[in-house]
Structure formats: C-alpha cells, structure tokens
Amino acid sequence: GDSVTQMEGPVTLSEEAFLTINCTYTATGYPSLFWYVQYPGEGLQLLLKATKADDKGSNKGFEATYRKETTSFHLEKGSVQVSDSAVYFCALTSAGSNYKLTFGKGTLLTVNP
Amino acid sequence: NAGVTQTPKFQVLKTGQSMTLQCAQDMNHEYMSWYRQDPGMGLRLIHYSVGAGITDQGEVPNGYNVSRSTTEDFPLRLLSAAPSQTSVYFCASSSSGGLSYNEQFFGPGTRLTVL
Numbered sequence: 001g002d003s004v005t006q007m008e009g010p011v012t013l014s015e016e017a018f019l020t021i022n023c024t025y026t027a028t029g030y031p032s033l034f035w036y037v038q039y040p041g042e043g044l045q046l047l048l049k050a051t052k053a054d055d056k057g058s059n060k061g062f063e064a065t066y067r068k069e070t071t072s073f074h075l076e077k078g079s080v081q082v083s084d085s086a087v088y089f090c091a092l093t094s095a096g097s098n099y100k101l102t103f104g105k106g107t108l109l110t111v112n113p
Numbered sequence: 114n115a116g117v118t119q120t121p122k123f124q125v126l127k128t129g130q131s132m133t134l135q136c137a138q139d140m141n142h143e144y145m146s147w148y149r150q151d152p153g154m155g156l157r158l159i160h161y162s163v164g165a166g167i168t169d170q171g172e173v174p175n176g177y178n179v180s181r182s183t184t185e186d187f188p189l190r191l192l193s194a195a196p197s198q199t200s201v202y203f204c205a206s207s208s209s210g211g212l213s214y215n216e217q218f219f220g221p222g223t224r225l226t227v228l
Contacts, residue, residue: 043203043220044203044219099144099161100158100171101146101217105153105155
C-alpha cells in the first residue's frame, strides 16, 4: 500500500536559518504529493502541492520538487521565521482516490528568535 | 462560506459512553473523510464517503460508524468509547475530479478524551 516517510523531529532552528524536511514515498501508480501545515491549536492547511514529476510546488517561501526517480518531495525554505513554527506533514493521494490522503507522521518545527 | 465545521471542539467521555462527532461542509463537496491524529502517528483515515448514501472504511475503522444522508453532513459515531479512542479527530472534504486532485479542506478538529 501507499506510505509516506518523513524525517523525525523535532527540528529547532534559529530565525533566518535554512530549512529542509525530508520526505520519501511509496505508492502505486502516479501519486500527487502535498505538504500540509498545522499551526498550534489549529487544523491542517494545504501549504503546497505537486501533481507530476519535476513539478515544483511553492507557497509562502516554501518549495518542494516532485522527484519521481528518488520518490522524494523534500520541503525547503531559505530563511525561516518564528511564525513558521508548526507541524509539517508530507502526504500523498493516488490517482483516482482524491478522498484519501496518506500522511507521514509529521515534523515539529520550532523557530527561535 | 463557513467551509468545514466540526462540533464539539472538546469532549470528555467515560469508557462505554456513546457520542456523535458532527461534521458539516457548505462547499457542495462530494467527498468527505474522517481522520484521527495521534502523537507520532500522523493522521490516519477512519471512514470516508464519496457521496450521499455511500461510505467505506479507511485504515482504522474499528469502533466507529458513519452515515451520509446528505451531501453536507458526515457524522462520526462512537458506539462504546474506549481509552484507545482518545485522539484529535479531523473531518475533511473535497470535490470529485476524476484523476486530478482537488484539495482537501480540513475542519478545526475535535479533541476527544476517553477516561
């Protein structure tokens, strides 16, 4: 079945540091890939997505590139802010199964001033 | 649009009690899903529905029932609560789109504690 593996947290960075959160996946067919973010006490919000190989999703300074050859979708940001402190989830959905997201376990990011 | 709404926001139950978590969406989405979030486990799919009158089991369905009588509502029922069901529950909805993905919109969650 489908699965997502993302780097274990927690991750603690200083403001303006570079962020990478690794994500790899296993899926049948050609999945769509996503990063969701959960701010403290809130629900999940879609951060970015990519639906085909070599697509780059981007939003709020975050980027991730769909790498089919390495089955990866790593999240990066060049300069994090305190307001980026949240839990980040990598997820996928298989073609024709829009109703079902398969999530990684989440990575807690804390950014200190 | 209110989006996806969930009630209650918090709930404490005793073992063996039953209750229903409510979920509603006003976006006319065909697909609705229930997930539970546990520390270190990410989100896991409990049940889902691809339209009114159609439901199916997800990854962790035991102990939960669902029904979908309208497009808007998708309640989750706990028949006999157990401490293992202590979790945060999220409802999500999305439109159908064939092979293309349509974003899942999440509700704010219900934090359930079973004593």
